[in-house]
Amino acid sequence: MKTYQLGILEGDDIGLEIVPVAVKVMQTALQRCPEGKITWIKLPIGASSYAEHGETLPRKTLDTLYTLDGWILGPIGHMAYPKNDPKAINPHPIIRRDYDLVSNIRPSKSLPGIDSVHKNMDIVIVRENNEGFQPDRNMHKGTGEFMPTPDMALSVRVVTRRNSQMVARTGFELARMRGGMKRVTAIHKNTVFKLGCGLFVDACREVSREYPDIEFTTAVVDTFAMQIIMRPQHFDVVVSTNMFGDILTDEAAGLVGGLGMAPGLCAGDRYAMAQATHGSAPDIAGKGIANPYAMIMSGQMLLAWLGMKHKDTDLVSAAAAIANAIEAVVAEKRHVTPDLGGTAETEAMGEAVCRKLLQ
Numbered sequence: 001m002k003t004y005q006l007g008i009l010e011g012d013d014i015g016l017e018i019v020p021v022a023v024k025v026m027q028t029a030l031q032r033c034p035e036g037k038i039t040w041i042k043l044p045i046g047a048s049s050y051a052e053h054g055e056t057l058p059r060k061t062l063d064t065l066y067t068l069d070g071w072i073l074g075p076i077g078h079m080a081y082p083k084n085d086p087k088a089i090n091p092h093p094i095i096r097r098d099y100d101l102v103s104n105i106r107p108s109k110s111l112p113g114i115d116s117v118h119k120n121m122d123i124v125i126v127r128e129n130n131e132g133f134q135p136d137r138n139m140h141k142g143t144g145e146f147m148p149t150p151d152m153a154l155s156v157r158v159v160t161r162r163n164s165q166m167v168a169r170t171g172f173e174l175a176r177m178r179g180g181m182k183r184v185t186a187i188h189k190n191t192v193f194k195l196g197c198g199l200f201v202d203a204c205r206e207v208s209r210e211y212p213d214i215e216f217t218t219a220v221v222d223t224f225a226m227q228i229i230m231r232p233q234h235f236d237v238v239v240s241t242n243m244f245g246d247i248l249t250d251e252a253a254g255l256v257g258g259l260g261m262a263p264g265l266c267a268g269d270r271y272a273m274a275q276a277t278h279g280s281a282p283d284i285a286g287k288g289i290a291n292p293y294a295m296i297m298s299g300q301m302l303l304a305w306l307g308m309k310h311k312d313t314d315l316v317s318a319a320a321a322i323a324n325a326i327e328a329v330v331a332e333k334r335h336v337t338p339d340l341g342g343t344a345e346t347e348a349m350g351e352a353v354c355r356k357l358l359q
């Protein structure tokens with residue numbers, strides 16, 4: 001029997017509430033698997049780790065991640081970390097880079113029971129995760145942003161053929177697996193960024209030749225930003241460089257009920273990390289009202305990814321069961337959090353999903 005080791009990194013603020021709920025849902029869905037299939041390992045990270053170990057990302061955590069198959073990471077509230085302390089770094093860009101989690105997969109799906117702009121939207125945006133304009137991870141050493149003079153700031157954008165191809169391949173595989181429209185759209189602005197966006201589209205087109213069953217199209221980022229609002233039904237899987245994708249995924253989340261409804265998976269060839277699109281929401285932390293949907297579905301995506309990678313039907317069916325159970329809970333509206341129009345607390349919504357799984 002193939003066994004798996006999965007990490008639990010709770011993160012900060014609402015992460016401390018939604019990650020335990022997501023893990024409980026995953027464990028409930030996995031109850032039907034043979035005993036010992038999954039070992040869970042809790043690892044320190046973020047503000048609580050700083051308080052206990054003096055570091056937001058201890059060496060022990062980094063070293064242990066290499067031994068795992070995947071992990072679930074809660075949102076990080078790095079804006080509240082002590083300033084100018086090298087031991088109080090924002091951990092998640094480092095994890096994304098060091099474990100080569102190149103593709104950030106972010107689905108946006110309208111669900112029955114959720115007040116959303118469109119009723120039949122179902123797209124996945126795959127965003128490059130480790131280069132682009134993001135200065136905290138796009139350089140081997142140093143940062144991609146600097147000021148040669150006090151009155152001039154430069155931001156360097158990095159686009160490589162390797163990462164663009166990896167993102168494209170993730171997108172084409174997803175389009176094939178989803179079996180819907182079978183369309184991949186590459187987002188660019190190659191009218192202006194002739195080299196950077198030109199290389200990205202070129203790499204996507206190269207990969208598209210390996211997938212003759214999938215239609216390949218391109219869209220200019222500003223036009224796409226409008227089209228996704230007017231007719232998102234035209235799109236299936238969308239692939240993008242880092243910053244365009246960061247903005248477009250929040251826009252897509254807004255079309256299907258907000259950030260609490262936006263799950264995500266950061267994946268490379270070797271590891272995957274469940275990480276919701278939203279931040280640590282310090283404004284609602286500790287109130288028990290955070291919507292756990294995005295975190296639960298991020299965990300669901302991790303199980304689906306592992307199941308596909310290892311052709312493990314136990315994990316694939318656990319993932320499918322979680323998706324069905326949470327969609328039913330959301331549609332019924334009896335046990336949903338206030339942002340979805342309900343009165344349930346975070347934990348109660350998770351328990352409702354667990355009950356559905358056990359029915």
Ligand code: ATP
Nearest residue numbers: 259260278279280281282283284289290291292339
């Ligand atoms: P970051 O820059 O770290 O991604 P952000 O600036 O996008 O963070 P969030 O922390 O995601 O900000 O919060 C944005 C808004 O969305 C806040 O009002 C927050 O309360 C709300 N929000 C975020 N996540 C959830 C959730 N899971 N449930 C309910 N509301 C949420």
